[in-house]
Amino acid sequence: MLRNNAARFVDGKIAMSASVAVIALVMPACANAQDVSSPAPAPATATAAQSPSDSLGDIVVTARRESESLQNVPVSVQVVTGDAIQKLAIVQPSxxxxxxxxxxxxxxxxxxPSLVLRGVRWVQASGTPAIPxxxxxxxxxxxxxxxxxxxVGQVEVLRGPQGTSRGAPSISGAVTITTRLPDLDEMGGYASGLIGTHDHQNVQGAINFPIVPGVFAVxxxxxxxxxxxxxxxxxxxxxxxxxxxxxxRVSARFEPTDTLSINAMYQRLNQSSDFYTQVxxxxxxxxxxxxxPTTLRFAPAGYNIDGRSAIRPGERLSVQETPNKQYLKTDLVTVNARWEVLGQVLSYNYGIQSNNRPKSFGTSVDQANVLIGYDQIQEGFFADRAYKNFHELRLSSDRAAGRFFDYDIGFYREQARSSQHTLIPNVLPGARGNPFGLPNPVVNPAAIDRYFLTADTNIQLRTKTYSFYGNLQLHLPSDFELSAGVRRIHDSRPSSIDVTTSSGYAAAGLASSFGGTCPTAAGLVASPVYAGVCxxxxxxxxxxxxxxxxxxxxTIYNVSLSRKFGPDVLVYATVGSSWRSGLPALANALPDDLLFPTPEKATSYELGVKTSLGRRARFNAAVFQIDYKGQLTQFQxxxxxxxxxxxxxxTNVAFLYNVDARVRGAEAQLTVKPLHDLTLDFNLSYAKIESQGGQVPCNVGPAVSASNPMNFCDSAKGSSxxxxxxxxxxxxxxYTIPMDNFDGYLRFVGSYQGRNPAFGISDPDFKAKRNMIVDLFAGLTGPDAGWDVGVFAKNVFNTKRLxxxxxxxxxxxxxxGAxxxxxxTVTPGREIGLQLRYAFGSR
Structure with missing residues (x-):
């Protein structure tokens, strides 16, 4: 039997199960903080779950490597808890x-993968991640x-400069993902399954074992x-x-004393995929x-799209004759140790990343199906195991109330090596029909086998980076706080590119030109494919x-000044710098001056405010600007x-060129709880990166050649x-609906993207259009959320936008010709599905 919601709103009483369900949504709501380097940022969930049902509760984040209230941290972060990930059927980080x-x-x-944060974009193979x-x-x-x-225990989207307290000197922000820690005291676990349309299945689970209660668990x-x-x-x-x-994944937690903790994790991931490039x-x-003759027809119009009038983006179609293939086999190891000693905290973080699968990918070169009956495949593989390791040692003060200052000092080192081969197929004269007649797009397999060679590009990459950093927080009178940090970086990325080509044959002339026979003295032989050709x-x-x-x-820096105006208002101002190196343009055979970009430099400025409007609403906002000198910009x-x-x-996605740029933007978040069982969260962000002028690569100008390897055009100031x-x-x-023996729920997520009319680097006619995607969720959950049965519809209106x-x-x-x-790429398609979950003990 449903209890009267209006009556409960008046008398202020509510069941704890409803409170947990409501507060779980507050967790994914945007929460402003900075960066997290503690190995266990779980307090946000626990604190919120204990809060009164008629209030939003306090969100605790381990932001500046300490547990702090969200509203007291003078930088911006958005928090998504593991509970919210499960409730919204999130199985992909995207x-x-x-x-x-x-x-x-x-x-x-x-x-x-590609990432964008505060208008800054990063793609794979483009150097130090701009968004680590x-x-x-x-x-x-x-x-x-x-x-x-x-x-997952928690995900945090950190905004603003992160370089003085973390390994990568990012300027726009970073994302942290923290896995669930073992519970030292109680056995438990969960199992969940998801079935969706378009043959989607997901099964996952975990089980927790306290080996030595209170001391060691797995x-x-x-x-x-x-x-x-x-x-x-x-x-x-x-x-x-x-x-x-x-x-x-296997995780271990060891806490032999109240002052020493060690958390270790090993994860293996295998992935295989067959996919097509959408056109x-x-x-x-x-x-x-x-x-x-440009008026001469070699095939009917639309021959490479099977005679259709056109292919529309919403059809999700490709014209490849064979699929692309991608393989991953990755091992990850992390160790996080913390020792509180003599009023200080000594922390050590260690990580290993290893790619153990020799073959990496196979990609079609003929994605537009220009040649009929043959698909050239560009393959990639690792000559040996790709390897990367990380070390960080940090000494910090043990935060306590009443201190005048707190500090962090540390050392960070990162080393990596890889040797990747890319086999690029190349056709020679004769592969596309008799070169002394009209070429034919229908491929003769015998011709391809003979008039063909492979370029083997061997790319040796090494990373040797280390840095020293320090941060100081001064707790000043009148609720002022001044914090400053600096990092000195030593960055070395030796790399080399060697290209070896295989042998082959090229059609060189007509035998009639040499008196009817091919002169062997000149190195010519009769073609076995074309009569009368040498x-x-x-x-x-x-x-x-x-x-x-x-x-x-x-050397990079970060300075922040903040002040609390009573318990409910925080105002802050931050300025920070960044530096980022690039990688050579992998698989792009370019001259040295285009192959190796110079590092980018940037400075960020930010003003922000955080407010708590009673216990039922929070409003946080920030404005920012990032100035780039030589931003590493992708030109595909x-x-x-x-x-x-x-x-x-x-050029492929790995080609970068330095462009002076500026980002200006603003962010705002409003979280309200108008009813005991209803929580709403509103977020918006505006961030536009614009060119500050100069020359950029383009497809306008004279034909490219050895003397003119690439064309450049003026970049209009203000262009995206x-x-x-x-x-x-x-x-x-x-919205939670309490019942006698269980609860019902209704949830929704609506995400909107506006237009981007000023972008047209790789396609001058492309203008991004606005789109709105709505996800809906409904179901039943048992006492203490021990079980859950729900249905969902992602992109319920099947929005299709380019x-x-x-x-x-x-x-x-x-x-x-063209x-x-x-x-x-288009928006993800609609998915309708069923999700089941059962949990027990410590979960």
Whole structure:
């Protein structure tokens, strides 16, 4: 029987089970703080769960490496608890962004994440992460940390400069993911399962064992996820898209005394995927390009899209003849130790990242299907195990009330090595038909086998980075606080690129030109494919090594001044700097001056306010500006002349170019509790990164060649430098319906992205449009949330909006003209499903 909600609103009484359900939504609500380096930021959940039912309660965050109230920390962070992750059926890290406007985590293709925070974009293979992902306090590569999400204690989206207290000197922010710690006193665990449309299944669980109660415990967790990935299918291939992820984790917790704690974790992840690059457009015109007659038709219009009039973005289609493949096999190890001694705290963090699978990927080179009947595959593999390790040693004061100052000093070191080979296929004259006649897009397998060579690009990467840092907080009279930090960095990233080409044959001339026979003395032989054609042997070769061995020693800083006006208002101002190095443009055969970008420098300014409006509302806001000198900006899809094969190609996601830029933005959050069982959270973010002028790579200008390897154009001041929408907003809510023996619930998440009309680097005609995605959840939960049965609908209105677009240049066979297609990404499709969960003991 339902209890009268209005009556309970008047008399102020409520069941504890309803309180827990309501406060669980407050946890994912945006919560402002800074950075977390404590290994166990769980207090936010516990504190909120004990709060009175008619108030929002206090959110505790381990922000500045100490437990503090959210409203007392003078920087910005958004918190998503493990409980909220389960309630909103979040099984992929990319879904966290729905609760954190201004943050974008996209996995349009497996193994290739992209992140945006405060207008700053980072993609895989583009150097030091601009938005680091800290997994149990260790800054692993995002591609290793953003593949699955299970048994998580808390996620924090940190905004603003992080470099003086963490390993990576980021300027826009970072994301921390903390796994669940073992419970020292009580056995427990959980099991959950999710079934969704489009063949999506997810199973995960954990079990907790106190080996020595109160002293030592072990937790074992695991997850299996099977889906169709981005759901893009090919009109030419029968194989369906597939994404399978297996992961297991063992965590140990050891606390022999009240002053010593050691937490260790080992995680293994295996992932395999078959996927296609989504395309949109009208397809090829079917007309030859110069030097052939441009009015002459070689195929019907739209021949590369199966004769359709066009492919629309909402159709989620590809034209590849074979799928791309991606493989991951990763081991992660973390150790977090803390010792309180003599009124100080000594902390040590250690991490290992190891990629153990030799083969890494296989990607189609002919994503626009210019050549019919053949799909060139670019393969990548590691010559040996890719390895990375981290060490951090920190000494800090043991925070206590009444102290005049607190401090942190520390040392951080990161080392990495990898040797990756990329096998790039290249066709030679004769591969696309008799070169002394008209070329044919329908491939003859015998011709491809003969007129073909492979360029093996071997990229040796090393990272040797260490730094010393210190932070000081002064607790001044009149509720002022002044904090300052500095980090001295020693950064060395020696790298080298070697290119070796295999041998092959190229059609060189007509036998009739040599009197009817091919002169062997000139190195020519008769073609076994084309009668009357002479072939020349192309020997294997090597290109001189390109290398970079610079050492950088920058210094960065962060200063913040804040003041409390009574218990409910905090005002703060922060200024900080950053420095970030890039990596060579992997698999882009460019001259040295374009292959190795110079490091970027940035300065951030921020003003913020935090207010508590009674116990039923919170309002926090900030405005900020980031000034970049030489920002590492991605320019994908730019035509250039390859130095290894002497042909035209287009840059991939790893090509970066330095551009002076500025970001200006604002953020705001309002959390209200109008009813005992209803919590609403409103968030908005505006952040736009704009060019400050100068020259940038472009596809306008004379034909690229050895003497003109790439074209450059003026970058208009004020033009946008990434495709992410400047304005984003979200609203989410949770309504609990108490019943006699169990509770019902209704939840929703609405996320909005505005337009980005000023972006057009890789596709001049692309303009990002606004979109709104709504997720709905409903179900029943048992006493103390011990069981849960629910249904959900993500993207309930099946919104289909174009997010990114990159023109697919015809570099594989330029004689067949423009492809008429762009590689695109769209909003995730609708998913309807059922979720079941059972928990016992310590959970």
């Amino acid at each position: 879904e966290i962004a729905k609760l954190a406007p201004g943050l974008s985590i996209r996995l349009a293709e497996p193994g290739n 992902i800290y997994f149990n306090e260790i800054g692993f590569d995002p591609v290793q940390s953003l593949q699955t999400m299970y048994d 937790r074992v967790a695991g997850s299996y996820d099977n889906s169709q990935g981005n759901r893009v299918r090919s009109i030419y291939a029968a194989a369906d898209p597939s994404l399978k992820t297996w992961s297991g 949109a457009g009208a397809g090829s015109s079917g007309l030859y390009a110069s030097p052939y 072939d020349a042997f192309v020997p294997a070769g090597t290109r001189p090594t390109q290398s970079l061995g610079k050492v950088y020693t920058p 899809g730019i035509s250039y002349f390859r130095t290894d094969t002497s042909r035209v190609d287009t 430098l990434n495709a992410a929408s400047p304005f984003t907003a979200s609203v989410n809510g949770d 997010l990114t677009s990159t023109t697919l240049q015809n570099t594989i066979a330029p004689e067949f 492809t008429g297609l762009s590689a695109v």
